[in-house]
Amino acid sequence: MNKKNGEMTNDFEDIKKLGKEMENMHDETELAEENKIADPRQFTEEEHHIKHKK
Numbered sequence: 001m002n003k004k005n006g007e008m009t010n011d012f013e014d015i016k017k018l019g020k021e022m023e024n025m026h027d028e029t030e031l032a033e034e035n036k037i038a039d040p041r042q043f044t045e046e047e048h049h050i051k052h053k054k
Contacts, residue, residue, distance in 0.1 A: 009015050028038055
């Protein structure tokens with residue numbers, strides 16, 4: 001396997017695997033129903049507060 005910097009996947013099998021993983025991910029509505037929030041490290045502090053204002 002020859003990895004190159006900046007590529008998300010190495011081959012089509014990786015693409016299919018990532019697609020299946022993404023299908024199983026919860027969106028923000030589903031997370032809210034489970035009293036959970038998205039990983040806050042994905043957002044800047046300001047974006048996090050705007051996104052989760054009540």
